[in-house]
Amino acid sequence: MAELGAENGSKFIFGGWDGAELAAKFGTPLYVYSEEAIRSRCREARETFMERWDDSLAVYAGKAFLTTAMCKIVASEGLGLDVVSGGELHTAMEAGFPMERVFFHGNGKTDEELRLAVEAGVGRIVADGPSELARIEAASRLSGKRTAVLMRVTPGVDADTHKYIQTGHTGSKFGFPLSEGVLADEVGRYRDAEFLDLKGFHFHIGSQIFENKSHVMSVKILVKTMAELARSQGFQTRELNMGGGFGVEFDPRKKSPSLASFTDPMMETLTAVCREEGIPVPGTFIEPGRWIVSEAGATLYTVQEVKKTGGITYAAVDGGMTDNPRPALYGAKYHAHFPGKMDIPRSETVTIAGKCCESGDIIIENLKSPPLERGDLVAVLNTGAYTFSMASNYNRLPRPAAVLVSPGRADVIAERQTWDDMVRWDRVPGHLR
Numbered sequence: 001m002a003e004l005g006a007e008n009g010s011k012f013i014f015g016g017w018d019g020a021e022l023a024a025k026f027g028t029p030l031y032v033y034s035e036e037a038i039r040s041r042c043r044e045a046r047e048t049f050m051e052r053w054d055d056s057l058a059v060y061a062g063k064a065f066l067t068t069a070m071c072k073i074v075a076s077e078g079l080g081l082d083v084v085s086g087g088e089l090h091t092a093m094e095a096g097f098p099m100e101r102v103f104f105h106g107n108g109k110t111d112e113e114l115r116l117a118v119e120a121g122v123g124r125i126v127a128d129g130p131s132e133l134a135r136i137e138a139a140s141r142l143s144g145k146r147t148a149v150l151m152r153v154t155p156g157v158d159a160d161t162h163k164y165i166q167t168g169h170t171g172s173k174f175g176f177p178l179s180e181g182v183l184a185d186e187v188g189r190y191r192d193a194e195f196l197d198l199k200g201f202h203f204h205i206g207s208q209i210f211e212n213k214s215h216v217m218s219v220k221i222l223v224k225t226m227a228e229l230a231r232s233q234g235f236q237t238r239e240l241n242m243g244g245g246f247g248v249e250f251d252p253r254k255k256s257p258s259l260a261s262f263t264d265p266m267m268e269t270l271t272a273v274c275r276e277e278g279i280p281v282p283g284t285f286i287e288p289g290r291w292i293v294s295e296a297g298a299t300l301y302t303v304q305e306v307k308k309t310g311g312i313t314y315a316a317v318d319g320g321m322t323d324n325p326r327p328a329l330y331g332a333k334y335h336a337h338f339p340g341k342m343d344i345p346r347s348e349t350v351t352i353a354g355k356c357c358e359s360g361d362i363i364i365e366n367l368k369s370p371p372l373e374r375g376d377l378v379a380v381l382n383t384g385a386y387t388f389s390m391a392s393n394y395n396r397l398p399r400p401a402a403v404l405v406s407p408g409r410a411d412v413i414a415e416r417q418t419w420d421d422m423v424r425w426d427r428v429p430g431h432l433r
């Protein structure tokens with residue numbers, strides 16, 4: 001794996017580059033992605049999941065970070081791609097991503113998105129509820145194509161994570177509830193549909209999960225459901241998609257769990273319970289997002305002002321909740337390095353503040369740092385997932401550029417927005433001109 005956050009004297013080295021050099025070359029704030037780190041996680045997914053278990057595919061969850069260049073990397077590594085909107089699907093199409101490896105997910109899909117997905121010939125559409133199944137069928141009939149479908153189910157498992165990123169609990173907005181008999185009715189209705197190929201089920205119980213017990217429990221619940229459907233309707237589940245959610249440590253002193261620490265017990269449970277129930281083991285998918293890309297990204301900022309007030313030392317930087325809403329949204333904790341000052345003892349305690357007009361726009365609270373001054377660089381680690389993809393233009397702040405680095409190469413994969421971009425979509429009605 002490329003050096004991530006390594007130290008070389010005063011320098012902060014990331015993906016083979018000196019952070020200060022990247023800041024000088026591309027400006028700040030700047031999202032930096034290490035190509036080798038992304039590829040090494042894709043390789044691990046291939047080796048520990050796809051090559052270990054028959055008929056399996058790891059599908060990268062594009063919501064974590066998606067650009068056309070990212071699609072190209074994922075495609076070349078042989079993984080699938082999970083998209084959740086017309087915009088993400090369009091990105092995959094622009095990148096020439098093999099459509100048969102694309103999974104179209106999400107709740108609240110519009111007819112326009114469903115039409116696009118059907119016509120593009122995506123590998124699977126994952127239906128989020130009964131009326132959506134009907135609409136997928138209608139879109140497929142209209143275009144004369146048979147669409148392969150998985151039904152997303154809510155296994156009723158409370159994953160041990162922030163409630164905003166739990167998705168598998170009873171009452172979740174996602175999926176078909178298992179407990180209310182809806183699933184069996186819908187399977188009965190569509191199992192022999194002319195334009196739907198009902199292949200099986202999907203669950204995703206949440207994000208940032210560190211122990212495998214909720215995933216394993218969900219597998220057991222799903223296999224029991226599959227067995228019940230086999231007994232009651234003779235329905236054979238051919239595929240099970242077990243979602244993502246594999247956790248990543250934000251404290252650089254801790255090591256993130258391996259993918260195999262989740263997938264091995266999940267697959268062993270799947271195999272054992274299918275055997276007990278006397279049903280065939282289905283083909284399987286997993287959908288890691290954060291686990292693939294989080295540690296591969298860092299964000300570089302420049303300190304604009306250092307201020308001491310009420311016993312707190314603030315270092316205000318040139319970005320914030322617009323380029324990384326996660327601390328404000330769910331109290332996400334980050335760690336940072338200080339390029340150019342890596343060899344200076346961290347004798348101070350500083351709070352890294354974003355520049356948005358919200359007191360909650362704090363990127364890191366109470367971080368040990370060297371003495372800081374205006375112009376210093378801050379490199380926030382582990383910002384590869386759910387930052388660029390969740391960025392906004394609050395306060396009309398342009399979105400930073402994203403660069404993809406490897407030793408000897410640094411390429412812009414998303415241009416920095418400009419102040420002109422901030423007014424690009426504005427229109428002034430005639431009476432105000």
Ligand SMILES: Cc1ncc(COP(=O)(O)O)c(C=O)c1O
Nearest residue numbers: 061204207244245287288289290
């Ligand atoms: C259906 C689905 N699959 C996969 C993921 C990826 O989750 P993570 O990035 O935690 O692996 C998500 C995240 O929201 C999701 O909704």
